[in-house]
Amino acid sequence: MTALWLALHFPLLALEAADGPVEQPRVLVHQHRVRLANAAARAAGVESGLRLATARALCEDLEVREADEPAREAALRRQGQHLLALTPQVCTAPPSTLLLEVGGCLKLYGGFQGLMARVDRYRLHCPLTTRLGLGPTPLAAWHLTDPPPLEQVPEPARFQAWLAELELDRLDLEPRLRERLRAPGFRTLGELYPLPRPALGKRFGAGFLDWLQRLLGEKPDPRRPLPPPRPFRERLDFDDPLDNLDYLHGPMTRLLARLSSDLERHQESLTAIRWHLYLNNGHRDTLVVRRAQAGHDAATWLDLTRRRLEHQVLEAPVLGLGLDGGRPRPRNPALADLFPDPGARAPLASLLEKLAAEPALSLYRPDRAPGHLPEESERGRPPLDRPAPPALPTVTAATPEDRPLWLLDPPRPLTVRDTVPHWRNRPLTLFAQEERFSQPWQTQAARRYHVAHHPDGLCCWVFQDDQEGWWLQGFF
Amino acid sequence: MSSAFLQQLLSRRDTWRGRDLDGAVRGGRPTGFAGLDRLLSQGGWPVHGLVELLCPLPCPPLLHLMLPVLAGDDPGARVIANPPERPCADTLARAGVPLARLLVLHGERDGLLRACHEAAASDALSVLLLWAPAGALPAGTLRRLHLGAQQGRCLLVLARPRRVARQPSPAPLRLGLECPAPGELAVTVHKQPGGRPGDRCHLTLLPEHLRRAPPATASLAALTRRPRPALEAPPPRPLAPPPPELRP
Numbered sequence: 001m002t003a004l005w006l007a008l009h010f011p012l013l014a015l016e017a018a019d020g021p022v023e024q025p026r027v028l029v030h031q032h033r034v035r036l037a038n039a040a041a042r043a044a045g046v047e048s049g050l051r052l053a054t055a056r057a058l059c060e061d062l063e064v065r066e067a068d069e070p071a072r073e074a075a076l077r078r079q080g081q082h083l084l085a086l087t088p089q090v091c092t093a094p095p096s097t098l099l100l101e102v103g104g105c106l107k108l109y110g111g112f113q114g115l116m117a118r119v120d121r122y123r124l125h126c127p128l129t130t131r132l133g134l135g136p137t138p139l140a141a142w143h144l145t146d147p148p149p150l151e152q153v154p155e156p157a158r159f160q161a162w163l164a165e166l167e168l169d170r171l172d173l174e175p176r177l178r179e180r181l182r183a184p185g186f187r188t189l190g191e192l193y194p195l196p197r198p199a200l201g202k203r204f205g206a207g208f209l210d211w212l213q214r215l216l217g218e219k220p221d222p223r224r225p226l227p228p229p230r231p232f233r234e235r236l237d238f239d240d241p242l243d244n245l246d247y248l249h250g251p252m253t254r255l256l257a258r259l260s261s262d263l264e265r266h267q268e269s270l271t272a273i274r275w276h277l278y279l280n281n282g283h284r285d286t287l288v289v290r291r292a293q294a295g296h297d298a299a300t301w302l303d304l305t306r307r308r309l310e311h312q313v314l315e316a317p318v319l320g321l322g323l324d325g326g327r328p329r330p331r332n333p334a335l336a337d338l339f340p341d342p343g344a345r346a347p348l349a350s351l352l353e354k355l356a357a358e359p360a361l362s363l364y365r366p367d368r369a370p371g372h373l374p375e376e377s378e379r380g381r382p383p384l385d386r387p388a389p390p391a392l393p394t395v396t397a398a399t400p401e402d403r404p405l406w407l408l409d410p411p412r413p414l415t416v417r418d419t420v421p422h423w424r425n426r427p428l429t430l431f432a433q434e435e436r437f438s439q440p441w442q443t444q445a446a447r448r449y450h451v452a453h454h455p456d457g458l459c460c461w462v463f464q465d466d467q468e469g470w471w472l473q474g475f476f
Numbered sequence: 477m478s479s480a481f482l483q484q485l486l487s488r489r490d491t492w493r494g495r496d497l498d499g500a501v502r503g504g505r506p507t508g509f510a511g512l513d514r515l516l517s518q519g520g521w522p523v524h525g526l527v528e529l530l531c532p533l534p535c536p537p538l539l540h541l542m543l544p545v546l547a548g549d550d551p552g553a554r555v556i557a558n559p560p561e562r563p564c565a566d567t568l569a570r571a572g573v574p575l576a577r578l579l580v581l582h583g584e585r586d587g588l589l590r591a592c593h594e595a596a597a598s599d600a601l602s603v604l605l606l607w608a609p610a611g612a613l614p615a616g617t618l619r620r621l622h623l624g625a626q627q628g629r630c631l632l633v634l635a636r637p638r639r640v641a642r643q644p645s646p647a648p649l650r651l652g653l654e655c656p657a658p659g660e661l662a663v664t665v666h667k668q669p670g671g672r673p674g675d676r677c678h679l680t681l682l683p684e685h686l687r688r689a690p691p692a693t694a695s696l697a698a699l700t701r702r703p704r705p706a707l708e709a710p711p712p713r714p715l716a717p718p719p720p721e722l723r724p
Contacts, residue, residue, distance in 0.1 A: 456655065
């Protein structure tokens, strides 16, 4: 694998960091002098170095911007994070350049052509003005901008030839050093190649020699790649407070698209996301949306969020919307069936997560629990939990027929008339056999259970407590 | 009429087919009760679609009637929606119902019906047992449920009160249930494809020792030691509260 570096220059980044390219002339000003001008301003004759007053005289509707370093850095980092989808080795080269190592991922994209197609697609959708550079080392890629159309990776000799043609004026060096290089009569970088390296170092300084060796690939040039932001946490603020939840769908779609591409980049997925609604009254509403299985597609998350939002009541207009991605886990796609069974059922998980997202519904999986009293011997598991562990061994010796199919929790009191318990104002006919259940030790009382028949055609399970009260526990 | 055209007509889902000429039964899901299988023209429950059971609500024996279907080996999930009481997980598991694929759903009326339609149409469910929520169910809602269940290959069993027997319904199969005695169920056909209304059968749901008449009430004095006119104090309840998920 030979190293290949791409450089993406954003020459107008300081002007475009906030809102992208604009049609009207715009300049960046530092100490009353123009430092950077966009295409429209240059067409009007505004150049860098002009005084602001002169620039205003040349161009009437000139928009003047001051340098905003944090915004520029954030924009550069955001572009770098987008490009992490292309290669894990994205390095920032301030002030306005990104360097990408792509030699390692040529095979992934089907060769150089495929890679360049991806890069072209990125540049087409990128909201900033870009210039492309290509080279075998980071510094070479920085300098060799606008390569000719290429079929495959150029061989090293061709890169060397291109580098040799570089004029010394265009090198990324200090002006004083450039002056000293030009003084002996050198014009291009190629004229320095035949000179002995130690002599170059002695004459122009060790720093320059080091730079030259890194440019030509004679010395390694380690770069620190851009770390991906973890965990995903973003926030959108609205200029006008939103008082209708329907208006939130657009911003939510945008945030979910970012989350989805972030997960795609890391080959990860999530089981839950958290929405924060920042309200006008200073409060914050949090909505948790869960899935049955870890997922990464924005469409499902949006559908579940909408279901969740349907029952949300806004106390105050929404000022901002935050999305918190929680803890991602590595994606582990299941193997698809080559010949799926035509009668196979759809997976239950997608239905479960839809139903669980509706706050008005309550859904549970009945499961056995190691309790002693009948109403304690089961519990409801949340539907999105993992499937139940293997069933517990049956603790009671009773046959299945001796346990009712319906359990009343809590038991209902029965009225007693003439020593006969009544339910719905009709007398119960009790079986004589009784079964004892001891209460937990705190209460030290036993329940005596009986099967009873009801005139409505029901077979009931009733018990008598130690205070001679009768209770209905279930139906067979 | 050509035979091909006839076949095409017969294969349509909305064609109402009666009994075949030779009286052969066509594939339904076995109900688990031989008498009921004989009563139903398909030899069992329909494979999918809406079935109405008109019963005195709440009807605890209804779950007994559906136990064999819930315990069947269909790979889909089973949902019990809006049950009048809590079905006992232990008993269901002993009857062979796979608890891992069983869900209990509660909700208010509109959300519940919408969720049931979505669940029935999702193709993930094999059986959906729904106790009709309070209030009238318009024919349009029932028709949507029926079509959703057909689309999702789900048997949707809807328990409704007996008083709606006179109202028309899009359900192809409507059965009336009565409990003449504990552990017994009388099934009356109100409507079924290929059958006449009015056919009846008696089913036995509970084992013999639970059905046979208990000793006379006179022996109750031995069980109830002293008379107690009314209840004042609540019973000693276990300290651990039931899990909150069980609350509807």
